[in-house]
Amino acid sequence: MSEHLLSNLKNVEARIEHACHAAGRPRESVTLLAVSKTKPASDVAMLASAGQKAFGENYLQEALQKIAELPELEWHFIGPIQSNKTRPIAENFAWVHSVDRLKIAERLSHQRPVAQGLLNILLEINVSGEESKSGFSLSEIAEIIPQVAALPNLVLRGFMAIPAASTDLEQQRIPLHRMQQLLLEMQQAFPELPLDTLSMGMSNDLEAAILEGATIVRIGTDLFGAREYKKKPE
Numbered sequence: 001m002s003e004h005l006l007s008n009l010k011n012v013e014a015r016i017e018h019a020c021h022a023a024g025r026p027r028e029s030v031t032l033l034a035v036s037k038t039k040p041a042s043d044v045a046m047l048a049s050a051g052q053k054a055f056g057e058n059y060l061q062e063a064l065q066k067i068a069e070l071p072e073l074e075w076h077f078i079g080p081i082q083s084n085k086t087r088p089i090a091e092n093f094a095w096v097h098s099v100d101r102l103k104i105a106e107r108l109s110h111q112r113p114v115a116q117g118l119l120n121i122l123l124e125i126n127v128s129g130e131e132s133k134s135g136f137s138l139s140e141i142a143e144i145i146p147q148v149a150a151l152p153n154l155v156l157r158g159f160m161a162i163p164a165a166s167t168d169l170e171q172q173r174i175p176l177h178r179m180q181q182l183l184l185e186m187q188q189a190f191p192e193l194p195l196d197t198l199s200m201g202m203s204n205d206l207e208a209a210i211l212e213g214a215t216i217v218r219i220g221t222d223l224f225g226a227r228e229y230k231k232k233p234e
Protein backbone atom coordinates (compact mmCIF):
# COMPACT_ATOMS: atom_id res chain seq x y z
CA MET A 1 0.00 0.00 0.00
CA SER A 2 2.56 2.56 1.10
CA GLU A 3 5.00 1.60 -1.68
CA HIS A 4 2.10 2.15 -4.05
CA LEU A 5 1.68 5.71 -2.91
CA LEU A 6 5.35 6.47 -3.33
CA SER A 7 5.53 4.97 -6.80
CA ASN A 8 2.33 6.84 -7.75
CA LEU A 9 3.96 10.05 -6.60
CA LYS A 10 7.02 9.31 -8.71
CA ASN A 11 4.85 8.57 -11.75
CA VAL A 12 2.83 11.77 -11.38
CA GLU A 13 6.02 13.73 -10.85
CA ALA A 14 7.46 12.24 -14.05
CA ARG A 15 4.30 13.17 -15.98
CA ILE A 16 4.50 16.76 -14.71
CA GLU A 17 8.17 17.00 -15.64
CA HIS A 18 7.51 15.59 -19.09
CA ALA A 19 4.56 17.93 -19.68
CA CYS A 20 6.57 20.94 -18.52
CA HIS A 21 9.34 19.97 -20.87
CA ALA A 22 6.87 19.58 -23.77
CA ALA A 23 5.37 22.98 -22.95
CA GLY A 24 8.77 24.67 -22.64
CA ARG A 25 8.04 25.60 -19.04
CA PRO A 26 10.26 25.27 -15.96
CA ARG A 27 9.22 22.49 -13.57
CA GLU A 28 8.94 25.03 -10.74
CA SER A 29 6.13 26.82 -12.59
CA VAL A 30 3.69 24.02 -11.67
CA THR A 31 2.65 23.03 -8.14
CA LEU A 32 1.29 19.57 -7.47
CA LEU A 33 -1.77 19.65 -5.21
CA ALA A 34 -2.45 16.16 -3.85
CA VAL A 35 -6.24 15.72 -3.60
CA SER A 36 -6.74 13.52 -0.55
CA LYS A 37 -10.54 13.50 -0.22
CA THR A 38 -11.86 10.18 1.19
CA LYS A 39 -8.29 9.04 1.91
CA PRO A 40 -6.93 8.55 5.45
CA ALA A 41 -4.52 10.90 7.19
CA SER A 42 -1.96 8.07 7.16
CA ASP A 43 -1.86 8.26 3.33
CA VAL A 44 -1.40 12.01 3.52
CA ALA A 45 1.41 11.57 6.05
CA MET A 46 3.09 9.02 3.77
CA LEU A 47 3.16 11.43 0.81
CA ALA A 48 4.23 14.27 3.09
CA SER A 49 7.18 12.19 4.26
CA ALA A 50 8.19 11.87 0.59
CA GLY A 51 8.22 15.66 0.25
CA GLN A 52 4.68 16.47 -0.90
CA LYS A 53 3.58 19.71 0.81
CA ALA A 54 0.17 20.83 -0.50
CA PHE A 55 -3.04 18.83 -0.07
CA GLY A 56 -6.55 19.50 -1.36
CA GLU A 57 -9.81 18.54 0.35
CA ASN A 58 -13.47 18.76 -0.71
CA TYR A 59 -15.43 17.80 2.39
CA LEU A 60 -15.13 20.08 5.36
CA GLN A 61 -15.63 17.71 8.32
CA GLU A 62 -13.24 15.16 6.87
CA ALA A 63 -10.70 17.86 6.09
CA LEU A 64 -10.79 19.36 9.59
CA GLN A 65 -9.88 16.00 11.11
CA LYS A 66 -6.86 15.60 8.84
CA ILE A 67 -5.76 19.19 9.37
CA ALA A 68 -5.88 18.65 13.14
CA GLU A 69 -3.55 15.66 12.71
CA LEU A 70 -1.24 17.29 10.19
CA PRO A 71 -1.42 21.06 10.78
CA GLU A 72 2.05 21.72 9.36
CA LEU A 73 0.97 20.90 5.79
CA GLU A 74 -0.48 23.44 3.34
CA TRP A 75 -4.21 22.79 3.03
CA HIS A 76 -6.36 23.89 0.08
CA PHE A 77 -10.17 23.78 0.09
CA ILE A 78 -11.42 22.78 -3.38
CA GLY A 79 -15.00 21.60 -2.78
CA PRO A 80 -18.45 23.19 -2.99
CA ILE A 81 -18.95 25.83 -0.26
CA GLN A 82 -22.16 26.35 1.68
CA SER A 83 -22.38 29.88 3.00
CA ASN A 84 -23.03 28.71 6.58
CA LYS A 85 -19.73 26.74 6.52
CA THR A 86 -17.35 29.51 5.57
CA ARG A 87 -15.95 30.19 9.06
CA PRO A 88 -14.02 26.91 9.54
CA ILE A 89 -12.78 27.24 5.96
CA ALA A 90 -11.52 30.77 6.64
CA GLU A 91 -9.86 29.59 9.84
CA ASN A 92 -8.16 26.39 8.69
CA PHE A 93 -7.01 26.65 5.09
CA ALA A 94 -4.21 28.49 3.27
CA TRP A 95 -6.05 28.52 -0.07
CA VAL A 96 -9.65 28.27 -1.29
CA HIS A 97 -10.05 27.34 -4.98
CA SER A 98 -13.83 27.09 -5.18
CA VAL A 99 -15.09 30.63 -4.54
CA ASP A 100 -18.14 30.73 -6.80
CA ARG A 101 -20.20 33.65 -5.40
CA LEU A 102 -19.34 37.13 -4.17
CA LYS A 103 -21.13 36.40 -0.90
CA ILE A 104 -18.73 33.52 -0.19
CA ALA A 105 -15.71 35.78 -0.75
CA GLU A 106 -17.20 38.43 1.56
CA ARG A 107 -17.82 35.92 4.33
CA LEU A 108 -14.34 34.36 4.00
CA SER A 109 -12.72 37.79 4.27
CA HIS A 110 -14.85 38.78 7.25
CA GLN A 111 -14.13 35.49 9.06
CA ARG A 112 -10.42 35.13 8.27
CA PRO A 113 -8.43 35.56 11.49
CA VAL A 114 -5.97 38.40 10.89
CA ALA A 115 -3.22 36.46 12.70
CA GLN A 116 -3.45 33.75 10.01
CA GLY A 117 -2.39 36.18 7.30
CA LEU A 118 -4.24 36.70 4.04
CA LEU A 119 -6.29 33.81 2.65
CA ASN A 120 -5.35 32.97 -0.96
CA ILE A 121 -8.43 32.57 -3.10
CA LEU A 122 -9.28 31.59 -6.65
CA LEU A 123 -12.54 32.31 -8.43
CA GLU A 124 -14.12 29.18 -9.85
CA ILE A 125 -15.09 29.57 -13.52
CA ASN A 126 -17.78 27.50 -15.18
CA VAL A 127 -15.65 27.41 -18.31
CA SER A 128 -17.68 24.81 -20.19
CA GLY A 129 -20.92 26.60 -19.33
CA GLU A 130 -22.51 23.50 -17.84
CA GLU A 131 -25.87 23.95 -16.09
CA SER A 132 -24.93 21.42 -13.41
CA LYS A 133 -21.68 23.14 -12.45
CA SER A 134 -21.09 26.07 -10.16
CA GLY A 135 -18.76 28.95 -10.89
CA PHE A 136 -18.78 32.38 -12.45
CA SER A 137 -19.38 32.74 -16.16
CA LEU A 138 -16.51 34.13 -18.24
CA SER A 139 -18.59 37.19 -19.11
CA GLU A 140 -19.19 38.32 -15.52
CA ILE A 141 -15.66 37.89 -14.20
CA ALA A 142 -14.26 41.36 -15.04
CA GLU A 143 -17.06 42.93 -13.01
CA ILE A 144 -16.57 40.62 -10.02
CA ILE A 145 -12.78 40.99 -9.71
CA PRO A 146 -12.66 44.54 -8.29
CA GLN A 147 -15.31 43.65 -5.72
CA VAL A 148 -13.33 40.62 -4.56
CA ALA A 149 -10.00 42.46 -4.69
CA ALA A 150 -11.39 45.10 -2.31
CA LEU A 151 -11.94 42.56 0.48
CA PRO A 152 -9.24 43.09 3.13
CA ASN A 153 -8.33 39.60 4.37
CA LEU A 154 -8.15 37.81 1.04
CA VAL A 155 -5.70 37.86 -1.81
CA LEU A 156 -7.16 37.03 -5.21
CA ARG A 157 -4.54 34.90 -6.97
CA GLY A 158 -6.43 33.73 -10.08
CA PHE A 159 -8.89 31.18 -11.32
CA MET A 160 -9.93 27.54 -11.01
CA ALA A 161 -11.85 25.39 -13.45
CA ILE A 162 -13.24 21.88 -13.78
CA PRO A 163 -13.92 21.62 -17.54
CA ALA A 164 -16.32 19.09 -19.05
CA ALA A 165 -14.52 15.74 -19.19
CA SER A 166 -12.95 14.47 -22.40
CA THR A 167 -10.34 11.80 -23.11
CA ASP A 168 -9.01 13.57 -26.19
CA LEU A 169 -6.03 15.87 -25.65
CA GLU A 170 -7.07 18.39 -28.32
CA GLN A 171 -10.64 18.53 -26.97
CA GLN A 172 -9.33 18.94 -23.43
CA ARG A 173 -7.19 21.88 -24.50
CA ILE A 174 -10.11 24.02 -25.74
CA PRO A 175 -11.63 25.07 -22.38
CA LEU A 176 -8.20 25.05 -20.72
CA HIS A 177 -6.97 27.46 -23.37
CA ARG A 178 -9.94 29.70 -22.65
CA MET A 179 -8.79 29.79 -19.02
CA GLN A 180 -5.28 30.77 -20.05
CA GLN A 181 -6.73 33.59 -22.17
CA LEU A 182 -8.88 34.71 -19.24
CA LEU A 183 -5.85 34.94 -16.95
CA LEU A 184 -3.89 36.93 -19.55
CA GLU A 185 -6.79 39.32 -20.14
CA MET A 186 -7.39 39.88 -16.45
CA GLN A 187 -3.67 40.39 -15.79
CA GLN A 188 -3.79 43.16 -18.40
CA ALA A 189 -7.03 44.65 -17.09
CA PHE A 190 -5.87 44.60 -13.44
CA PRO A 191 -2.07 44.97 -13.47
CA GLU A 192 -2.09 46.00 -9.80
CA LEU A 193 -3.36 42.58 -8.69
CA PRO A 194 -1.11 39.54 -8.07
CA LEU A 195 -3.01 37.30 -10.53
CA ASP A 196 -0.54 34.46 -11.05
CA THR A 197 -2.49 31.22 -10.59
CA LEU A 198 -4.49 28.85 -12.78
CA SER A 199 -5.76 25.80 -10.92
CA MET A 200 -6.70 23.23 -13.54
CA GLY A 201 -5.72 19.73 -14.57
CA MET A 202 -6.75 16.53 -12.80
CA SER A 203 -5.60 12.92 -13.26
CA ASN A 204 -7.02 12.68 -16.79
CA ASP A 205 -6.08 16.07 -18.22
CA LEU A 206 -2.87 16.97 -16.40
CA GLU A 207 -0.83 17.10 -19.65
CA ALA A 208 -3.34 19.33 -21.48
CA ALA A 209 -3.57 21.64 -18.46
CA ILE A 210 0.19 22.12 -18.28
CA LEU A 211 0.32 22.83 -22.02
CA GLU A 212 -2.29 25.55 -21.42
CA GLY A 213 -0.54 27.23 -18.52
CA ALA A 214 -1.84 25.54 -15.35
CA THR A 215 0.19 26.58 -12.30
CA ILE A 216 -1.57 24.21 -9.86
CA VAL A 217 -2.63 20.72 -10.94
CA ARG A 218 -5.06 18.90 -8.63
CA ILE A 219 -4.38 15.17 -8.68
CA GLY A 220 -6.38 12.62 -6.68
CA THR A 221 -6.91 9.22 -8.33
CA ASP A 222 -3.47 8.87 -9.89
CA LEU A 223 -1.79 9.55 -6.52
CA PHE A 224 -4.05 7.83 -3.99
CA GLY A 225 -5.89 5.29 -6.15
CA ALA A 226 -9.61 5.17 -6.88
CA ARG A 227 -11.89 6.69 -4.25
CA GLU A 228 -14.24 4.42 -2.34
CA TYR A 229 -17.32 6.16 -1.07
CA LYS A 230 -18.82 4.37 1.91
CA LYS A 231 -22.48 3.48 1.52
CA LYS A 232 -24.76 4.59 4.31
CA PRO A 233 -26.32 1.64 6.18
CA GLU A 234 -29.96 1.12 5.21
Ligand SMILES: *Cc1c(COP(=O)(O)O)cnc(C)c1O
Pocket residue numbers: 035037058078079162202203204218219220221222
Ligand atom coordinates in the same frame (compact mmCIF):
# COMPACT_ATOMS: atom_id res chain seq x y z
C1 LIG B 1 -11.65 15.09 -6.73
C2 LIG B 1 -11.15 16.34 -7.35
C3 LIG B 1 -9.93 16.38 -8.04
C4 LIG B 1 -9.07 15.16 -8.29
O1 LIG B 1 -9.56 14.47 -9.39
P1 LIG B 1 -8.85 13.12 -9.93
O2 LIG B 1 -9.51 12.89 -11.23
O3 LIG B 1 -9.13 12.06 -8.91
O4 LIG B 1 -7.40 13.40 -10.06
C5 LIG B 1 -9.51 17.60 -8.52
N1 LIG B 1 -10.24 18.73 -8.37
C6 LIG B 1 -11.42 18.72 -7.73
C7 LIG B 1 -12.19 19.99 -7.59
C8 LIG B 1 -11.92 17.53 -7.22
O5 LIG B 1 -13.11 17.55 -6.59
